[in-house]
Amino acid sequence: MDDRSLYALTVLLTVGALSYLLRALPFILFGGRTEPPAAVKYVGRVLSPAAIAMLTAYCYAGELLKAAPGTPALAAAAPYLAGVLTVALQLWRRNPLLSIIAGTALYMLLVH
């Protein structure tokens, strides 16, 4: 097995295990009769939107790094323009698939 495959296997096993553990955590901690403390429930409620916002910013930080200097303006603006389209479509039609496909299509178009 070459290096990359070995790495992939390691990732597969560790990420699989961690993912399972995370999903199982509330069942392990609170699966009995104990009620989760109010603080945990509160963090649970507010963490989700914050995490998604954080991840979106993280994606954009990556997109930002992708534009090599000298990229034409339209291509450099692609992640933002495509992003606006995605959000606008989602607000208007509430169809996730449509929003994602349209946004990605626009991005691919602009980046070429």
Add this chain to the structure above:
Amino acid sequence: MILRRAFRDSVPVLMGYSTMGFAAGVLLAVEGGIAWSPLWAAATSAAFESGPLQYIFVDWVRTSLSIGGVLLVTLCVNFRYALYGLSLIERFKGARLWQKAYLIGTITDETYALQTACKLKGRAYVVYCLALTLFDHLYWICGVTAGAVAGVLAQGAFSQARVEVATKGIDFAMTALFLVILTDQLRERSNRIPALIGFVAAFAACLAFGRANMLMPAVAFIVTAFMGIRRWLDGR
């Protein structure tokens, strides 16, 4: 019949998972630089059913990010699945251990949403949830694997460079996915301040620690901020 009901409810997920999965699979085959990509596509999509992670996985394989970094990202991306469980504990109480084990392992946003929306009770509910989660899991695995196979075949038919050019930009699908989830969450007023905190935290962490290391500090900042303003925020 419960199975038919579960299938019917899962059709939107079928559409979404097969296409999103397909794109992730293509990316893995074309840009991952790993041999036997369809095999890895099938194995990883089965092991940690997660859209964002499936895309990020391509990045990892290509750059050989440290396992520590890999686990950190996994923690941040999948942490919300830990919270879904909080509302599922009660609902899964009737299930047998092996059923619970599978139900837990395949918790995703969409599966969770459908399971919490279903009004069935007791044993019928457990059967519904099992069927649903199995369907969703299969849609995902088949989508990602099919994408990887397509990517491999395309590379066989065209040069690597041409295929890469053709598929360039498909990775924006991940960003688009997050944007869509975020947009839907922002409809709800009580989510807006948390989202803002998330953005600010990410921005600050990126400036202070660079993009590669920003997620953990960002999460720490977020949790600290939440505990700090809890009296104000939780009153709503």
